[in-house]
Amino acid sequence: MELDEMKSLWADLSLQVEKQDKIQKELLMEITKQKFRSSLNSVRIPEILGSIVCAGYAMYFLSRFSDFEIWYNQVFALVNIFIMIALPVASLTAIKGMRSVRIDLEAPAVILEKFNKSKIRFWKVQRYGMILGAVLLFTLIPPLTELNGSIEKIQNPTFWMIYIPSGLLFIFLLTRFVYKKYKGTIEASEKMLRQID
Amino acid sequence: MSKEEQFVNLIHENQGLIYKIATIYAKEKAEQDDLYQEIVYQTWKSFDHFKKASKPSTWLYRVGMNTAITHLNKSKKQLNTLPFDQVTIQFSESIDSEKEEKIQLLYAQIRKLNLLDRGIIFLFLEEKTYEEIAEISGISVSNVGTRMSRIRQKLKSEMNPKSTTDGTR
Numbered sequence: 001m002e003l004d005e006m007k008s009l010w011a012d013l014s015l016q017v018e019k020q021d022k023i024q025k026e027l028l029m030e031i032t033k034q035k036f037r038s039s040l041n042s043v044r045i046p047e048i049l050g051s052i053v054c055a056g057y058a059m060y061f062l063s064r065f066s067d068f069e070i071w072y073n074q075v076f077a078l079v080n081i082f083i084m085i086a087l088p089v090a091s092l093t094a095i096k097g098m099r100s101v102r103i104d105l106e107a108p109a110v111i112l113e114k115f116n117k118s119k120i121r122f123w124k125v126q127r128y129g130m131i132l133g134a135v136l137l138f139t140l141i142p143p144l145t146e147l148n149g150s151i152e153k154i155q156n157p158t159f160w161m162i163y164i165p166s167g168l169l170f171i172f173l174l175t176r177f178v179y180k181k182y183k184g185t186i187e188a189s190e191k192m193l194r195q196i197d
Numbered sequence: 198m199s200k201e202e203q204f205v206n207l208i209h210e211n212q213g214l215i216y217k218i219a220t221i222y223a224k225e226k227a228e229q230d231d232l233y234q235e236i237v238y239q240t241w242k243s244f245d246h247f248k249k250a251s252k253p254s255t256w257l258y259r260v261g262m263n264t265a266i267t268h269l270n271k272s273k274k275q276l277n278t279l280p281f282d283q284v285t286i287q288f289s290e291s292i293d294s295e296k297e298e299k300i301q302l303l304y305a306q307i308r309k310l311n312l313l314d315r316g317i318i319f320l321f322l323e324e325k326t327y328e329e330i331a332e333i334s335g336i337s338v339s340n341v342g343t344r345m346s347r348i349r350q351k352l353k354s355e356m357n358p359k360s361t362t363d364g365t366r
Contacts, residue, residue, distance in 0.1 A: 003321075003349055006303055010322040013300055017213035025205045028237060032204075035238035103263035104243030104256070107335020108316050111263045 051088035058084040064147055073146050076139040083136045087129050094122040123182045130178040138167040204244050208237055211257055221307050221319050222265035232268055239264040258333045262316045306355050318348050
């Protein structure tokens with residue numbers, strides 16, 4: 001099929017579309033209002049709740065920091081506080097970047113480029129976020145155990161003999177899974193960026 | 198005329214345009230309905246800019262294409278369609294089956310293009326000049342030309358593979 005034939009086919013189609021029954025005007029406004037309500041309902045509740053939980057934990061560790069007697073628990077607590085503050089901030093910033101594209105002001109080529117760059121950033125944050133999440137899980141238990149008054153548990157060498165290998169194995173498996181999972185998505189966005197040039 | 202009335206009139210007059218954008222960017226009927234509603238909603242959200250736009254037709258094409266690009270990128274599998282019985286244009290008259298088949302083939306081939314090229318061929322089929330396509334899509338006129346010849350080759354080979362291998366037109 002040549003482009004001229006396509007054009008003539010498209011013109012026929014356009015004519016047919018124009019002839020069809022149009023959506024009632026009242027319904028158009030109703031669609032818009034409903035869509036507005038549904039978009040408000042889908043405000044990132046999980047992301048906000050996750051950030052509140054993280055901030056709560058960070059505050060808890062900060063307020064009880066002087067109670068840590070074991071040096072490595074102080075280090076773990078600091079690592080936890082850092083991750084629990086940095087992770088939600090990075091994640092929410094990346095999401096904000098993806099949503100800040102102005103579809104009414106910019107051209108599709110610009111939108112596509114900005115959106116894909118933000119998307120790559122978002123998935124990279126997600127990738128590192130999951131890895132840091134694994135580090136967080138690994139470093140969370142010892143300080144929590146100390147704060148709960150079960151200090152003897154973590155002073156027992158058997159605990160560490162089980163905890164360190166299983167923790168490292170968990171981080172390794174999760175990291176491998178996350179890299180595989182997000183590799184395709186990031187590559188697809190990068191390919192899309194190359195196509196714009 | 199109130200803002201709501203102006204908006205409803207604009208959408209009412211351009212339903213065919215929105216329908217065509219939804220159809221070239223989404224394959225399934227449910228996805229098309231979802232995209233159609235999203236374009237209507239995004240048009241309302243940015244309607245104040247429309248009133249200030251120097252070229253309203255360019256503006257609507259842009260909003261439609263930009264919504265399709267961002268919406269499909271954001272949530273490929275998350276449909277958020279509202280339960281209205283008739284949210285897209287319904288064909289009450291039947292088109293002859295041969296033509297219908299060709300239209301479906303045309304849509305299918307356009308959907309194989311990347312998101313930007315889909316918009317470019319759409320504008321071309323809408324009888325826009327290269328200058329207008331460049332203005333709406335945000336690329337240079339020479340880039341439109343390059344892309345068009347690439348798209349032409351691709352569509353030609355995919356819609357009629359025999360003719361390209363034979364070297365016939």
